[in-house]
Amino acid sequence: xxxLKIGGVPEHxxxxxxxxxxxxxxxxxxxxxxxxxxHGGTGEMSAALKDGEIDIAVMLTExxxxxxxxxxxxxxxxxxxxxPLLWGIHVHAQSSFNKVxxxxxxxxxxxxxxxxxxxxxxxxxxxxxxxxxxxxxxxTQSLSGAKExxxxxxxxxxxxxxxxxxxxxxxxxxxxxxDEPTPWPCFVIVTTEDFLDSHADIITKLLxxxxxxxxxxxxIENIEELIAKRYSLKVEDVCRWLKVTEWSQKHLxxxxxxxxxxxLLDLQLIRQVKKYDEYIFKT
Numbered sequence: 170x171x172x173l174k175i176g177g178v179p180e181h182x183x184x185x186x187x188x189x190x191x192x193x194x195x196x197x198x199x200x201x202x203x204x205x206x207x208h209g210g211t212g213e214m215s216a217a218l219k220d221g222e223i224d225i226a227v228m229l230t231e232x233x234x235x236x237x238x239x240x241x242x243x244x245x246x247x248x249x250x251x252x253p254l255l256w257g258i259h260v261h262a263q264s265s266f267n268k269v270x271x272x273x274x275x276x277x278x279x280x281x282x283x284x285x286x287x288x289x290x291x292x293x294x295x296x297x298x299x300x301x302x303x304x305x306x307x308x309t310q311s312l313s314g315a316k317e318x319x320x321x322x323x324x325x326x327x328x329x330x331x332x333x334x335x336x337x338x339x340x341x342x343x344x345x346x347x348d349e350p351t352p353w354p355c356f357v358i359v360t361t362e363d364f365l366d367s368h369a370d371i372i373t374k375l376l377x378x379x380x381x382x383x384x385x386x387x388x389i390e391n392i393e394e395l396i397a398k399r400y401s402l403k404v405e406d407v408c409r410w411l412k413v414t415e416w417s418q419k420h421l422x423x424x425x426x427x428x429x430x431x432x433l434l435d436l437q438l439i440r441q442v443k444k445y446d447e448y449i450f451k452t
Contacts, residue, residue: 171371172201176214177227179206180333181400181410182250182356185382186227194378200371208311212284218243218361224368225360225375229254229285230421231292231351233359234429236283237448238439242362244450246372248425249383251417254355255331256289259343261319266326269297269347275325276305278315286315289328291436293349301436316342332410336401353429357421365450373452376418383416420449 177183186204189195195202205223207213211232217223219241227249237243260266266275279287287306294301307324309315316337318324328349337343358376365372386392393411397404423445433439 170196170199170201171368172203173225173371173375174203174205174223175225175227176205176207176217176223178210179208180330181396181402181407182414183227184396184399185379185386185416188386189378189382194382195375198374198378200375202375208313210280210284210286210311212281212287213310215241215243215283218359224364225358227356228359229288230354230357230425231288231429231433232283232285233357234426234448235288235433235439238430238433238441238443243359244362244365245357245359245421245448246450246452247358247376248354248356248417248419248421249358250356250414251354251419252413252415253350253352254285255413256285256293256328256349256351257331257334257338257343257345258293258347258349259319259327259329259334259338259345260325261322262341262344264319264325264344266346272326272346273297273299274303274305276307276323278309278318278324278327279306280311280315281308282306286328288433288438289349289351291438292351292432293328295436296349319343332402332406333400335403335406339403352432353425354417354421360450369450369452372450380418384418386416387411420451 190202211229214226214228215236277290291301309318315327338345393404393407396407426445430442
């Protein structure tokens with residue numbers, strides 16, 4: 170039995186992993202998966218991968234591309250969720266901001282630099298035709314940290330996944346001014362070159378049960394109620410989320426990699442581009 174430490178955000182997207190752990194799908198392939206939640210998202214997982222704290226991570230695609238482009242010894246082994254991520258644009262419910270345009274020159278809360286909340290703030294600003302060199306940030310480590318920051322007024326707005334933050338909107342803590350979808354598949358599965366040097370042969374054994382589970386997820390009886398209970402969401406919100414979410418069992422394509430690289434380069438978030446094969450591990 171091979172022990173693997175897998176990292177991911179504690180969000181509904183990662184339910185297929187937990188179902189595979191629960192029904193022993195991984196163990197039946199000789200793999201004991203230890204799942205570790207990362208509330209700080211992609212930036213925190215990148216650091217954990219580099220430090221050897223985890224073997225594999227489910228990371229945001231743009232964050233993964235940026236890490237590899239800047240020299241992190243990572244490889245993307247598969248696209249995990251191929252649909253865009255819907256980033257809600259949030260302010261404190263009692264703030265004076267009433268529309269997205271009001272946020273120009275204000276301070277954005279981010280979990281950490283290089284995280285999705287950081288990179289997508291640039292994408293959002295660019296789509297608004299704002300000067301991205303004027304952006305201001307306050308690092309908050311996590312969603313809970315951003316909540317406190319918006320309440321305390323140390324930051325003004327915050328981008329985070331629409332449905333994860335919906336309970337805070339419903340509670341009257343956040344107010345959502347709009348949404349910013351990623352123009353690319355949102356999640357990929359990432360590992361390190363060191364791990365692949367010694368364990369490349371088990372990648373297929375790990376992905377096969379996961380891909381079966383993600384393919385069948387929407388057909389599982391009462392899946393909406395299960396997700397709502399596990400992640401403290403409303404059933405009607407889960408139904409909306411499932412309609413717009415598609416998992417993948419394939420590689421990130423060269424076209425998708427080039428699209429992300431071009432956007433990051435245009436925003437001056439990376440200084441160079443790399444060849445497709447430098448990003449992707451193929452079994």
